[in-house]
Amino acid sequence: MDHVLPALQERLGTLFGDRLVVLAGGTRLSARAGELHQLGARHTLVLSTDDHAPLHDPEVARWVPLGIGGGFVAVEQNRLTRLLTSPDRRVREVLADFDPTGDALVIGTHYAHTPEFAGRPVLNARRPEWVELENKTTIDALWDELSAPRAPAVVRGLDLDALWRATLDLDRGSGVVWSGDGPAINGGANFVRRVRDRSEALEAFEVLRAKCDFVRVMPFLEGIPVSVHGIVFPDGTAVLRPIEMVVPRRRGQARFLYAGCASYYDPPARIREEMRNLARRVGERLRETVDYRGTFTLDGIATAEGFLPTEINTRYGGAMTCFEDALPQLPLALAQVALVAGHDLGVSSIEFEELLVGAADGYRRGSVGANVRAVRPTETVERPVVFTEWSCRFAHPDEVPHGALRLRPSPLGARLELDLSADQLTPGRPVVPLAVAAFALADQEWRTGLGPLEPAVPVAEGVGFALLSSGGSAAS
Template identity: 35%
Template structure:
């Protein structure tokens, strides 16, 4: 059996599980972005008949027969409020759901952060265990890097109000300043949220004073020039599959001291040695998560390639974007693959990790893709679907810089994360 055979066996197992099932989605927002998961479920034989959403559905939202809109029942909820609310939604929504689904046959599917086992008496599929989620903490994860021998940027950790921390951070300032990350004591901060770029030592106290009520601890790390990147892995029963590194397209706006996360690209081709080091770091992290907290499913390790080294910065023990599987192999849903691994679904959880790694890496290399959206001041965004990767290493950030400066979309000073010898 080769990698493609294993992948098609997974697809058949997912189809066997979902065929004929009616699904209720729990979504912080119902918009065009929900179309992908609905199409995935329908492709595998399920029907999405119910959506429970925190806010009013958007104009481009896919049509679903039954929608509970929290904004029409006491007001819209933030993502974090919604995640708490689904644990105890109350009798009104339970009664409504019983009218819609009197036999209680719905299978409930939450987002990648959902940790519930049931919703209004109906089984929830693919939940994230709380002990898994704690490793998304941008400060706590340093313990995992130390335990696995994975390098991370030079840093100090402590309470934001600690004068000793502020003094210890002084040596970390270089030409590009430092990056301050808050912990998850007041809620999780995925991706670039929870990060602050501080360019000058005189501004550090102001930054830390502003974080006193937002975090118990912070990590202050020297700004590392290089290529921001990520790598996605999949923990299965018999080991960890690790796919190819992905460019995280990130721009710097020095005028505003902002880091602009613009999307991801699978066109990047780092040197073989660097790619091997990135993938090895992810494999160690996945093995550690499995051994310590019984983790299953997809995860990602983010970091920077700088000076010929990979330095890990954070871990996302959940489904993350950027793999490019939807474009390369739409029949193999990474969302449902992740949920199947979480639930130890036969035919998924017991798949050969080396062979699925081989199949996915080959498919994405055949059909590389990118998803680039530049955030603008004021909350608007602009899509750049036609940017092209640089010849040779395949990096996309330089082309994005050229596009945004040509249109004066952000500011004349916008630039990629400053390059290093990679």
């Protein structure tokens, strides 16, 4: 495998070397600009939705804040799409100054579907037929085509009585889940609601009817929400390791809290293989039917019955940062851009898979956090924390912390973040109970107002979270 990284870097260098590149929105932009510079890009223009440019080398990148950050991903993406489609005078002037001949390559966000920007090609623009596959109300047909086990589900229009009848039919005793879909960008559990009674049905209906065209109803599935990524190459599909979707439940409410992702959790071996096998079949089907290239996510629940899929996202998912950090010398997001644009990476899908899975199994990380509206801090506060049994507290000066809890300013009010120390966690355990405990501490000490939360329940009986002995007692 020693040849894989050099081969990838050489091929990416042929695409980006001696070229002007425009990064039109996105995340980790400083890292992307640095990677482009190492690959030989002549210069990079960063058009950022963040109003605050980080420290950067002007010889590497020119940084231009767009001033369109909205906090919510959907808001930012809609504003950015309008800007790409019809750039205003200021942006046109910046582009003309940076790239007077109009030859620059453009890299959009992972949601990008606009094929060009002021006459310049957007390399990673998603095709309409790829975007359509994210529809949560039509995806069950794909599971049936692939003979994949799935939970029973029905799709209804925005008719409250019809949705309630479907709820009564499918409820196994723990309620059902309504998943809406329609023209709005859908992610982070925006249009997902748990319905256990008529009042929750009314609450969910009021939210979904304003944003969605259809609603899928399926039984509530107990277990850990998990995702597995596939990367479609011309010769096959590279399949990565499972990632936990950290999704606490709001006690007494129909809503869920999407709090990020983490790679610490290991589902039972049989479920890991079920996930990876299905992801490979999905990738091959996408390649055959819509000529798909690049990354997709296969999401579902690790239940006592096995892995039950719920949706796919035909884009580079946010949890790919777990793999970026596991192998930082590989410009993974730029490899995604090259694949979507139809370029040969010079390595096989199985070589790519072995490289990334091995790295990510050996290096665990997480990106856990939540938006907060109850407070509006003017500066960042951060405290080390330890976990004891099922609770979290601030660490004493003489203790080794298990992580850090941070509250920082955000366009929405504040952003609450939990960083975990990998060497203080027992591998294999889910992160969601840690997030619930830490967020309860933040509510108590910083008045963050997230409210009572409950963790998802792992498949194996008796599995909670456990910590190494330093800093706090172990939990069972």
